[in-house]
Amino acid sequence: MENGRHGDVLRVEGLQVRYRTPAGEAQAVRGVSFTIGRGARFGLVGESGCGKSTTANAILRLIKPPGYIAGGRVLVDGVDVLGLRDEPLRKLRWSKLALVMQGAMNSLNPVMRVGEQIADAITSHGEARPSAGELERRITRLLGAVGLPARAYRMFPHELSGGMKQRACIAMAMALEPALIVADEPTSALDVVVQRVVAQTLREVGERLGASLLLIGHDMGLQAQLVHRLGVMYAGELVEVGTVEAMFARPKHPYTQLLISSVPSLKERTLPKPIPGLPPSLVNPPAGCVFHPRCPHAMDICRAVAPAPREVGPGQVAACHLYGDDPRIGATGAAPARDAAGQTA
Amino acid sequence: MAAPVLEVRNVGKVFSRGLIKKEELVALDDFSLRIEPDRPTITAIAGESGSGKTTLALLVLGLVTPSSGQIVYQGRDTAAMSAREWTTFRREVQAIFQDPFEVFNPFYRIDHVLETVIRKFKLAGDRREGDRLIRETLSSLGLKPDEVLGRFPHQLSGGQRQRIMVARAVLPDPKVIVADEPVSMVDASLRALILDNMLRLKRERGISFLYITHDLSTAYQISDDIYVMYLGGVAEHGDVARVIEHPRHPYTKLLVESVPIPDPAAGWGENVELPPEDEVRQQTRGGCRFARRCPHVMDICRENPPPLYEVGPNQYASCFLYRDQPVKAAGGAGAPAGRPLPVVAPS
Structure with a gap:
């Protein structure tokens, strides 16, 4: 396998994460692979429990027992994160790799001024130690970049609203100009207008710094507005990846199709149809394709053989037997009437 | 004409804090609403945090007393109700809350919460009848009684727990259910299921809902009326x-525009700026509450609170942009009686 194509800020290869539970090992992430180019924004979506947050945590090596990384590689700017010792890993976080969590605003220290907290992040993770004056100038600039007034520097977290705190956390995440920002549901606790402002902020500062973004979230509207490429996860597997335009206009995997048709919008006044059935057990995932028990197009082969990812459109890859090994691209969502027997994964 | 099922009449709620220097927070200001008796309705109360929507829920449920105005149920002011009327009110106006995890006592089987309602409101003559009622209600909400009864809260999924809370609210055969963010903590597929339950309860059992939410898309999907x-x-x-498809108030327009569209080709448009929260809170007295953030602000907006103007059939906006339109008649839902306004030219 070739090592880190030029321009890939993140390369995840065959990532596996498991949790030890009394019922057995839960396979939370099962062989996930994807890459994010420099300056690109990549989204991961799926129902709760699909493994999207676990994937993000594994990239940052934040998986705690009873969870563990059971296999695969994570390369950030060519550095293998999973093999790093503690000290280089600590340096790599913030400087190369920053995290904005859901409710990150609640992770601010309540008795420390906002400016001091950002200064702390810079001095404890940065290479060089800037002077006090230089530090303050830099932080004020950062606060300005996320649309906060300079006086926020001397404010305590409780003096800021939720949206302002969340933006302060984005400022902190950018403080060391990381190559990749991992944002896990960064706006889900916020009001809709504030969400829009925070999303704008993420997009703008990313573009200014040339930072890449991994956006974890279930809000398809937000993903549509923010990312370049989108990956859909189901039961620990990445079932489809493609450009955001293709994923919304021509979703190929039946799960992606159902996911997109169940998105609520202000266009139609009908309740979106829920996807029938429930996600499978991660301790005993079904044989064959993980989605076959809920799939409207399930065929015999789906119950027996796990589908390998295959190209289903320009830059679009889906793990689904409907698309066989057929080089014909552009088959529609409906099951093509053909015998799947004999197809191998 | 029959009295409205529920009427909120010019209700205000001011919370004050501080011992020496009293600081007042106007959570709800001169708010009126009616649920008419002729047909069941779902009325959405939509707003962001700090809009007063949860205060309204608590007021309607009688959990908080109004600072001014009245809550009138079936023609009776709730503040002047006899003990018996109050019990009836408590039975007929039920609630569903946001968090299906917090409302259960983890030490009791879920049967307990349902049996308590039956006992409290004497809904059944004996245990068998009560049990039958519980099973019927659970089944009508798409739950299998044998899968949930006898279990502890932690043994059920979030969706099952939330639907048991719906069942609890439905058991006493209410006329009104106040649903405060009932689906904001559940997954998309469960959300559709619970909202569908609400629609069916309205249709089949004639229950009206006050649907309190921050989510315009679900309000749009299930409600008849909306208060932004x-x-x-x-x-x-x-x-x-009308309100969602043709919003007239600049704030409603901003809200509707800010809901991210699940279509990469349809952009968000221009960036919006938010003024700091403290500045916004400071200017709520006197003029229009939205003046500080409004792109169309005029002098008049800083001096007077705008009444609700009739901007379309059954559509009212509290905005001076529509001051050529008739002011909504007092007595109906909504506006403070329009006081005479000085004529000020738009700036």
């Missing part, structure tokens, strides 16, 4: 399709 709240007041209200 901003800092304790009504920005716009009326028929939900």
Whole structure:
């Protein structure tokens, strides 16, 4: 396998994460692979429990027992994160790799001024130690970049609203100009207008710094507005990846199709149809394709053989037997009437 | 004409804090709403945090007393109800809350919460009848009684727990259910299921809902009417399709525009700026609450609170942009009686 194509800020290869539970090992992430180019924004979506947050945590090596990384590689700017010792890993976080969590605003220290907290992040993770004056100038600039007034520097977290705190956390995440920002549901606790402002902020500062973004979230509207490429996860597997335009206009995997048709919008006044059935057990995932028990197009082969990812459109890859090994691209969502027997994964 | 099922009449709620220097927060200001008796309706109360929507829920449920105005149920002021009327009110106006995890006592089987309602309101003559009622209600909400009864809360999924809370609210055969963010903590597929339950309860059992939410898309999907709240007041209200499809108040427009569209080709448009929260809170007295953020602000907006103007059939906006339109008649839902306004030219 070739090592880190030029321009890939993140390369995840065959990532596996498991949790030890009394019922057995839960396979939370099962062989996930994807890459994010420099300056690109990549989204991961799926129902709760699909493994999207676990994937993000594994990239940052934040998986705690009873969870563990059971296999695969994570390369950030060519550095293998999973093999790093503690000290280089600590340096790599913030400087190369920053995290904005859901409710990150609640992770601010309540008795420390906002400016001091950002200064702390810079001095404890940065290479060089800037002077006090230089530090303050830099932080004020950062606060300005996320649309906060300079006086926020001397404010305590409780003096800021939720949206302002969340933006302060984005400022902190950018403080060391990381190559990749991992944002896990960064706006889900916020009001809709504030969400829009925070999303704008993420997009703008990313573009200014040339930072890449991994956006974890279930809000398809937000993903549509923010990312370049989108990956859909189901039961620990990445079932489809493609450009955001293709994923919304021509979703190929039946799960992606159902996911997109169940998105609520202000266009139609009908309740979106829920996807029938429930996600499978991660301790005993079904044989064959993980989605076959809920799939409207399930065929015999789906119950027996796990589908390998295959190209289903320009830059679009889906793990689904409907698309066989057929080089014909552009088959529609409906099951093509053909015998799947004999197809191998 | 029969009295409205529920009427909120010019209700205000001021919370004060501080011992020496009293600081007052107007959570709800001169708010009016009616649920008419002729047909069951779902009325959405939509707003962001701090809009006063949860205060309204607590007021309607009688969990908080109004600072001014009245809550009138079936023609009777709740503040003047006899003990018996109050019990009836408590039975007929039920609630569903946001968090299906917090409302259960983890030490009791879920049967307990349902049996308590039956006992409290004497809904059944004996245990067998009560049990039958519980099973019927659970089944009508798409739950299998044998899968949930006898279990502890932690043994059930979030969706099952939330639907048991719906069952609990439905058991006493209420006329009104106040649903405060009932689906904001559940997954998309469960959300559709619970909202569908609400629609069916309205249709089949004639229950009206006050649906309190921050989510315009679900309000649009299931409601008949909507009140868009901003800092304790009504920005716009009326028929939900009109308000969402043709918003007239600048705040409603901003809200509708800010809902991210699940279509990469349809952009968000221009960036929006938010003024700091402290500045916004400071200017709520006197003029229009939205003046500080409004792109169309005029001098008049800083001096007077705008009444609700009739901007379309069953659509009212509290905005001076529509001051050529008739002011909504007092007595109906909504506006403070329009006081005479000085004529000020738009700036």
